Structures are given as C-alpha cells and as structure tokens.
Amino acid sequence: MTSVQLVEVGPRDGLQNEQILLSIDDKVELISRSVDAGVRRVEAVSFVNPKRVPQMAGAEEVMAQVPRVDGVSYIGLVLNRRGLDRALTAAVDEVNAVVVATEEFSRRNQGCSVDEGIAAAIDVVHDAREAGLRTTVTIAVSFGCPFSGEVAPEWIGEIIARLTDGAAPDEIALADTIGVGVPAQVRTLADLAAAHAPGIPQRWHFHNTRNTGYANALTALECGAGALDASIGGFGGCPFAPAATGNIASEDLLYALDRSNVTTGVDMYGLIEAAEWLGRSLEKSVPALLGRAGGFPDAR
Amino acid sequence: MTSVQLVEVGPRDGLQNEQILLSIDDKVELISRSVDAGVRRVEAVSFVNPKRVPQMAGAEEVMAQVPRVDGVSYIGLVLNRRGLDRALTAAVDEVNAVVVATEEFSRRNQGCSVDEGIAAAIDVVHDAREAGLRTTVTIAVSFGCPFSGEVAPEWIGEIIARLTDGAAPDEIALADTIGVGVPAQVRTLADLAAAHAPGIPQRWHFHNTRNTGYANALTALECGAGALDASIGGFGGCPFAPAATGNIASEDLLYALDRSNVTTGVDMYGLIEAAEWLGRSLEKSVPALLGRAGGFPDAR
Numbered sequence: 001m002t003s004v005q006l007v008e009v010g011p012r013d014g015l016q017n018e019q020i021l022l023s024i025d026d027k028v029e030l031i032s033r034s035v036d037a038g039v040r041r042v043e044a045v046s047f048v049n050p051k052r053v054p055q056m057a058g059a060e061e062v063m064a065q066v067p068r069v070d071g072v073s074y075i076g077l078v079l080n081r082r083g084l085d086r087a088l089t090a091a092v093d094e095v096n097a098v099v100v101a102t103e104e105f106s107r108r109n110q111g112c113s114v115d116e117g118i119a120a121a122i123d124v125v126h127d128a129r130e131a132g133l134r135t136t137v138t139i140a141v142s143f144g145c146p147f148s149g150e151v152a153p154e155w156i157g158e159i160i161a162r163l164t165d166g167a168a169p170d171e172i173a174l175a176d177t178i179g180v181g182v183p184a185q186v187r188t189l190a191d192l193a194a195a196h197a198p199g200i201p202q203r204w205h206f207h208n209t210r211n212t213g214y215a216n217a218l219t220a221l222e223c224g225a226g227a228l229d230a231s232i233g234g235f236g237g238c239p240f241a242p243a244a245t246g247n248i249a250s251e252d253l254l255y256a257l258d259r260s261n262v263t264t265g266v267d268m269y270g271l272i273e274a275a276e277w278l279g280r281s282l283e284k285s286v287p288a289l290l291g292r293a294g295g296f297p298d299a300r
Numbered sequence: 301m302t303s304v305q306l307v308e309v310g311p312r313d314g315l316q317n318e319q320i321l322l323s324i325d326d327k328v329e330l331i332s333r334s335v336d337a338g339v340r341r342v343e344a345v346s347f348v349n350p351k352r353v354p355q356m357a358g359a360e361e362v363m364a365q366v367p368r369v370d371g372v373s374y375i376g377l378v379l380n381r382r383g384l385d386r387a388l389t390a391a392v393d394e395v396n397a398v399v400v401a402t403e404e405f406s407r408r409n410q411g412c413s414v415d416e417g418i419a420a421a422i423d424v425v426h427d428a429r430e431a432g433l434r435t436t437v438t439i440a441v442s443f444g445c446p447f448s449g450e451v452a453p454e455w456i457g458e459i460i461a462r463l464t465d466g467a468a469p470d471e472i473a474l475a476d477t478i479g480v481g482v483p484a485q486v487r488t489l490a491d492l493a494a495a496h497a498p499g500i501p502q503r504w505h506f507h508n509t510r511n512t513g514y515a516n517a518l519t520a521l522e523c524g525a526g527a528l529d530a531s532i533g534g535f536g537g538c539p540f541a542p543a544a545t546g547n548i549a550s551e552d553l554l555y556a557l558d559r560s561n562v563t564t565g566v567d568m569y570g571l572i573e574a575a576e577w578l579g580r581s582l583e584k585s586v587p588a589l590l591g592r593a594g595g596f597p598d599a600r
Contacts, residue, residue, distance in 0.1 A: 104600075144597065145597070146597050147599075147600050148599050149596070149597050149598050149599035149600075150599070178597075179593065180559075180596050180597070181559075182518075182556050182559040182560050183560070184559075184560045184561070185559075208511070208589075209589065210552060210555050210589055210590055210593050211508070211514050211548075211549070211556070211588075211589045211590075212514060212555070212556050214511050214512060214514065214515050215514050215515035215518050215519075218483055218515050219515075248511075249511070252510060252511040255510050255511070255512070256482050256483075256511070256515065259480075259481075259482040259484075259485075260483070261484070288511075289508075289509065289510055289511045290510055290511075293479065293510050296444060296449070296480050297444065297445070297446050297449050297478070297480070299447075299448050299449035299450070300404075300447050300448070300449075
C-alpha cells in the first residue's frame with residue numbers, strides 16, 4: 001500500500017455539531033482551503049433538513065461557490081429522494097447515503113427502521129447512478145451503538161450484502177460513529193466487506209473519542225482501504241450521538257501517513273493552517289495535535 | 301497474543317515534567333491507586349539528581365511507603381552507579397537504565413556521549429544483576445530526535461547489539477521520547493531487536509504527542525511486545541525534550557486492550573478514578589479521553 005485517498009469531511013461532519021453557525025462564505029473558504037492543500041475528495045454539504053441540523057443549511061449556496069477544480073470531487077450527504085433532488089440541482093459529484101445499523105439509532109437519526117434505511121439507500125444509489133453521480137453508502141455505528149451497545153459484525157456483513165445485491169454502490173464506508181472501535185474490529189469488518197462486496201472499494205470513517213481512531217485508520221489502510229475520512233482540526237461529531245466528539249484530524253492522520261511513506265497528495269501544513277483558521281471561526285481550540293507539536297523535527 | 305504487561309510510568313515519566321510538586325504522600329497514593337487497580341509493574345521513582353528534576357526528589361521516602369504487595373514489582377530509573385546505590389538502599393525490585401541514542405540529546409539529558417551512556421548502562425546492568433535486581437535498558441529517542449531529526453533504525457539495532465553483548469539486560473525498552481513514531485517504525489525496530497537481542501523481551505514506551513502513540517502501542521503488541529509503558533491520565537513528558545507532552549494514557553490504552561481481548565489484569569475504571577484524582581492534585585485537566593467519553597456503552 002503506497003497511496004490512499006483522504007476524504008475531507010470537515011465541512012460536513014466536522015461542522016454539523018458546532019454551535020457557532022458558519023456563514024456560507026466561511027464554509028466555502030474551509031472547502032477551498034482543503035482543495036488548495038491538495039485534497040481531491042471533499043464531503044462538502046449535507047442535504048438534510050436544516051431544521052434538524054442548522055449548520056448544514058445553505059448547501060446549494062455553498063455548492064454554487066466552491067472552486068470547480070479538475071480532479072476535485074464534491075460529495076453531498078443524501079438520505080432520501082428529496083435530498084437527492086437537491087444534490088442534483090446543486091451539482092455535487094458524488095452522493096453519500098447513510099444506513100444506520102441499529103434500530104434505536106436509526107429511528108432517532110434517520111426517522112426510520114434499519115430495513116427502511118437500507119431500502120432508502122438502495123433507492124438513492126439507483127437514482128443517483130442513473131443521474132450520473134458516483135455513489136457511496138455509509139454504514140453508521142458499525143463498531144458499536146450508544147443505545148444497543150455491541151453490534152454484531154455479522155449483522156454489518158448482512159447489511160453490506162443487502163446493499164451490494166440491491167444497488168452495488170461504487171463504495172462502501174464503514175463508520176465508527178461514536179468512536180468505540182479497535183483495530184481488531186476493523187480487520188473483521190474489512191474481511192466481511194471484502195467477502196460480501198467483492199471488488200467494491202472500502203472507505204472508513206473514524207472518530208477519536210477514545211483514542212483509537214488513528215490506530216483504526218492505519219489498520220484499515222493495511223486492510224486495503226481505498227479512502228479514509230478525516231476532518232480538518234479534528235472538529236466534529238454527531239448531534240444525535242452522545243459524547244461522539246472528534247473526527248480523526250486530517251493533519252494528524254496525514255502526519256502518520258507521510259511518515260509511513262503513504263502518499264495522499266495533500267500538504268499537511270496547509271491543513272494545519274486551515275485548522276487554525278477554523279478554530280478562530282468556531283471560537284474553539286483545535287483538537288488536533290500537529291498544530292501544537294509541529295511536524296517531524298529537522299536536524300539542527 | 302492474549303496478554304501484555306502494563307507498566308505504569310505515571311509516578312516517574314508522568315510527573316517529572318509537572319510544575320506542581322507532589323508531596324511524598326501524594327506520590328505514594330498515586331502508586332497505591334495503580335496497584336489497587338491491578339497494575340503489577342510500576343516505574344515508581346527515579347534516582348536522578350533532584351536538582352535537575354525536582355519532582356523526582358524523595359525517591360527513598362516514596363519507596364519506604366509504597367505497598368509491598370505480592371507480585372508487584374517496583375522499578376527505579378537509574379543512570380549510574382550512584383543512582384544504583386540509592387536504588388539498592390531504597391529496595392526497588394528492578395532498575396531501568398537509559399541510553400540516549402543521539403549525541404546532542406545524550407549530552408543534554410545524560411551529560412555524556414552515547415558511547416559513554418552505553419558503557420554506563422552496561423555497568424548498571426552488571427552491578428544491578430549482581431545485587432539481585434531485574435534489569436531493563438531503555439533506548440531513548442529511538443524513533444526520532446528533536447536535535448538531530450531522523451534516527452537510523454540500524455543505529456538502534458547496533459545499540460541493542462552492544463547492550464546485549466555487553467550485559468544482556470532482562471528487557472530492552474524502545475522509547476519514542478518525543479512522540480514522532482509511526483507503526484511502520486515499530487515493526488522495523490521490533491524486527492531489529494529480535495535479531496540483535498534474541499530471546500530478550502521487548503518493552504515499548506510511547507508518547508501521543510502527534511496522535512500516533514496508541515497505534516504504535518497496538519502495533520508493538522502485534523510484534524510480540526512483553527510490556528507497554530503508559531501513564532495514568534496521559535500526563536507526562538520529558539523536561540529536556542521540547543513539546544514532548546503526553547505519555548499514552550494507561551486508561552485509554554487499557555480500553556483498546558480490553559476491547560481487543562488482550563488481558564492485563566488491570567481495571568480501567570480504577571485508573572480513570574486515579575487520573576481524576578491526579579488531575580486535581582496537579583491542577584490540570586486530564587489529557588486522557590476515557591474519563592470524558594466513558595467506556596463501551598451498555599445496551600439500554
């Protein structure tokens with residue numbers, strides 16, 4: 001393994017739980033800074049109900065202003081046909097549909113059962129593909145659930161199989177939504193995904209809530225991950241998941257990847273600057289460590 | 301791999317960089333709390349010059365009061381014959397001698413060249429073994445140096461070979477003193493250590509300065525680590541290493557180990573309580589995440 005895609009999810013997952021609402025211009029600046037640093041896939045917007053997630057309001061205005069750079073792909077989170085229609089109007093390049101793996105969390109987060117969520121994701125993938133968009137399905141709480149605790153990996157395998165049979169998305173993303181996972185689980189889920197969705201690239205989404213996120217990401221890479229989600233500065237969380245603070249930080253992940261000779265095409269120092277800017281905008285200190293610690297020391 | 305030793309280094313590395321000086325009673329309480337939680341090896345004291353590291357003063361008084369529990373082994377850091385004499389008087393169970401792998405850091409930290417440091421460590425191991433103590437040699441800045449940058453793994457291999465030939469310590473510890481390492485380096489160094497010190501157990505010491513510490517620890521475990529250092533609450537650092545904040549936290553490491561079915565005999569919740577107590581004593585917030593996030597959620 002010598003390269004991996006870094007998917008910058010700061011503009012979506014990084015922001016959605018923040019109390020200070022960023023302006024459209026600030027959201028566009030965050031996205032532009034990530035692109036300037038070399039990121040080529042950005043989860044830029046979410047087409048959810050802005051009454052439920054106020055930070056995600058104005059997705060259309062954001063997409064109207066983002067830099068359209070050759071090779072850069074913008075992802076919009078989409079939960080249903082109505083969201084997909086908005087995504088098509090806003091001209092995103094990819095959609096990310098979400099299936100929540102447990103009943104209680106699915107009802108709270110998506111307002112539907114798991115079965116209904118799977119069916120909705122299959123519909124979104126079909127319709128998005130017909131419209132020419134690249135498609136991902138993310139399986140949330142794949143590593144554990146705040147309401148039901150343990151999540152059997154075999155159940156995640158079954159969801160993967162049903163998604164593959166029903167729609168064969170271009171990518172399957174496994175999400176540790178509340179930051180409880182460990183590398184042993186990553187290996188188990190990677191094997192199950194390879195078995196139930198052969199040939200479909202794997203993307204992984206980790207939170208560092210319990211200091212396992214970076215170990216999980218590096219393990220996913222060993223298991224052949226095509227893409228890793230991370231958020232500038234390590235901001236982020238889920239408004240419906242208690243204590244689900246902290247996506248893994250893009251710059252901290254990049255440090256580990258750079259030092260492991262894994263190429264991403266992304267400049268760590270550009271991300272560190274973007275994180276400092278974002279921290280000022282959100283009036284919060286930056287959770288990521290690289291901005292404070294600095295990169296690997298040069299010889300003096 | 302189904303078990304590993306957790307070496308609690310909070311009383312030594314965790315404290316030595318803190319500005320608020322703990323009383324002897326508080327140091328004894330920290331050690332007692334870790335033993336009560338099930339820790340069976342504690343790096344309890346350092347026999348260095350208290351003028352250089354004021355927090356380490358009173359090592360003899362600390363050792364006079366620690367609970368002498370069957371199966372619990374107390375380690376004292378020792379740099380030279382004078383330190384060893386103090387360690388013997390204080391009746392520690394083990395000594396940990398330190399070789400710094402780079403010249404500038406060695407001169408600043410130990411006041412001697414690397415060659416002199418290796419010779420001193422060999423002498424300490426010989427004399428300590430003769431006195432009936434278990435011996436470890438830690439190789440500091442094995443993953444990178446704040447002054448000279450990259451550290452060739454082959455050079456670490458040579459130091460290991462010279463220590464093995466000269467004294468064959470009971471354990472060799474590889475330390476990422478400034479928190480720059482990544483798992484790929486762990487694998488390289490583990491292979492070199494196995495080649496140059498066959499049969500000698502490996503112990504690892506990680507800082508989480510750049511969010512790679514837990515990934516490194518779990519990788520070391522995969523490579524057959526016998527022992528992992530960690531510090532209650534994730535306090536700690538090196539007074540002579542700029543920005544070397546943060547040992548990996550014992551409770552956060554334990555979360556990952558517990559969830560990976562690796563047994564340690566240590567109770568995570570006991571460590572979380574100890575970390576909260578220590579944070580109050582040091583008037584600092586606890587760097588570790590488990591106390592804030594809580595353990596893996598129960599089904600509701």
